[in-house]
Amino acid sequence: MVTAARMQLPDSIRTNGASPNPWWANAVVYQIYPRSFQDSNGDGYGDLQGIISRLDYLADLGVDVIWLSPVYKSPQDDNGYDISDYQDIDPLFGSLDDMDQLLAQAHERGLKVIMDLVVNHTSDEHAWFQASRDKASDKADWYWWRQARPGHEPGTPGAEPNKWGSYFGGSAWEYDPKRGEYYFHQYSKKQPDLNWENPAVRQAVYRMMNWWMDRGIDGFRMDVITQVSKRIDGQGRLPGEEGSRIADLPVGPDGYSTPYPFCSDGPRLDEFLAEMRQAVFKGREGFITVGEAPGITPERNTHITNPANGELDMLFLFEQMDTDCEDHDKWRPTPLDLTKLKEAMAEQQGAVSQVGWASLFFDNHDQPRSLSRWGEDSTEEGRVASGKALALMMHMHRGTPYIYQGEELGMTNAHFTSLDQYRDLEAINLYHQRVDEAGIQSPESMLDAMAKRGRDNARTPMQWDASTYAGFMAPDAKAEPWIAVNPNHVTINAAAQFDSKDSVYAFYKQLIALRHSNPVVAAGSWELLDADDPQVYDFVRALGADRLLVLVNCSNLPAEVPDAAARLLGDLGQLSADCLVISTHDELPEGGLLRAWEGLVYRL
Secondary structure: OOOOOOOOOOOOOOOOOOOOOOHHHHOOEEEEOHHHOOOOOOOOOOOHHHHHHOHHHHHHHOOOEEEEOOOEEOOOOOOOOOOOEEEEEOOOOOOHHHHHHHHHHHHHOOOEEEEEEOOOEOOOOOHHHHHHOOOOOOOOOOEOEEOOOOOOOOOOOOOOOOOEEOOOOOEOEEEEOOOOEEEEOOOOOOOOEEOOOOHHHHHHHHHHHHHHHHHOOOEEEEOOHHHOOOOOOOOOOOOOOOOOOOOOOOOOOOOOEOOHHHHOOOOOHHHHHHHHHHHHHOOOOOOEEEEEOOOOOHHHHHHHHOHHHOOOOEEEOOHHHHOOEEOOEEEEEOOOOHHHHHHHHHHHHHHOOOOOOOEEOOOOOOOOOHHHHHOOOOOHHHHHHHHHHHHHHHHOOOOEEEEEOOHHHOOOOOOOOOHHHOOOHHHHHHHHHHHHHOOOOOHHHHHHHHHHHOHHHHOOOOOOOOOOOOOOOOOOOOOOOOOOOOHHHHOOOHHHHOOOOOOHHHHHHHHHHHHHHOHHHHHOEEEEEOOOOOOEEEEEEEEOOEEEEEEEEOOOOOEEOOHHHHHHHOOHHHOOHHHEEEEOOOOOOEOOEEOOOOEEEEEO
16 A cells, blocks of 8 residues: 655746755655554553554555654653653664564555654753763763852752743752752753753764664654754853843743743754754755744744755744733633734745745644634534634645644544643643642633643544544553543544545545645645634635635634635635535535635635
């Protein structure tokens, strides 16, 4: 079995500005969260052999690339994003032999495989960090070590080098008695930040990357890669340190300032990315590089993804994911303002209109299910309709779509109601910090926010069938899944959708095939229409004389076709089915009225 036929876009059609056009210009990527995808041995955790057993499913869906969240050796403090050995597989997932088998089997099916690259930080159990705890080691400067603030007893409250807080709660500094100093960690205290200012660190990372490329992988998705360069003054001091010439930000209600603006898109980022490109990818073909990009604006995305600058192929930007929360605080969710989502997407699309490339996503392992977030999951009819509508809206933009496991089935949030149901370090830590320590949020408010925005919503097991554990593991397995299966797997599962032409799964197959075969969808220009309409998201894709109108009603109520789209359509009562490219519904709208969650692509 091979993936669906995908045309090669001729160089006369501009994609990212490279020549020849990159192979991935009309490809679709599928993200696998290995611990939740398929368990082959009944221990409650997904594994590499489980992924191998489902490769035919992915090939049938039609995707071109699979991206694996980390499977490296790890203490699993942050579900594998804390790596203790980059060149080994954690026994939880299998072995290097299993990885080699996965690569071979995927390649036989025409599927490329990219791995998560986590090099902003390592685990504190990594050999590099353990060596760094000794000031006499050649790795003493491989991490961000600092002495206690002058006049304070090391290891006591207030002795931290500055006031920075971790994104996962608590201080961003952890005292190490062995070294007698503090180390910096933006995330968990078991995830110390690597010091990329040290060229030896960078060369060690590049050697490891080459080792994996030589082994046969097809590229990397790079975790928070835009945070590897920090802002320091002329003496190497971080903001807020004693004597630093860079002022820190004010302390917030939780008692900490934030390192985010000083650790995102730092002054040497372009240098580091260009150096990586030369050291790892020069002379190679057929690869793909994508970076998770905290702090990167659409304009900076243009520079980094411009092939002339030799950095990365594409980036994940996040403005669209902040359009439904108060003051960019995910734990204070608000209803989606569609006009803000349009604005964010328009900025991203406009920035790469002449050069560079965009990544398209609403879901991943760090986000709640978009269907529950922006769609309608309270009824089966609403779930199917909104799942299709949101998919159509995202996939019809210009760029490379990323599908997160289960998104193609219309999987929903877990709807957890108590703290003990959660496994995510971020959510649990911040619950205690915000509720128990700082008192800035009530238990009820925080649990409600976690149910709407928590990362565990995306991490419940993949729903393959209606059996006890949703087909993620055998019904008679002695263990239980590492996190609870969503009870709605009885009705929402792959087995129930395979043979249904009206399913969310079938609709995703159509969208993928359309991108493979239609140059307008793959590479046409993008123009937003009716930016202020609060219900309907509409835009035009064009390539030469070919134009496509995309209309999506993003609400539970009927909506009139907005003015600009109506003018393009002309006589609304005489829409021809011959000009319909794809639709969420079987029949065309009548009289200029779109049904709830109706989306369509119409050839003008």
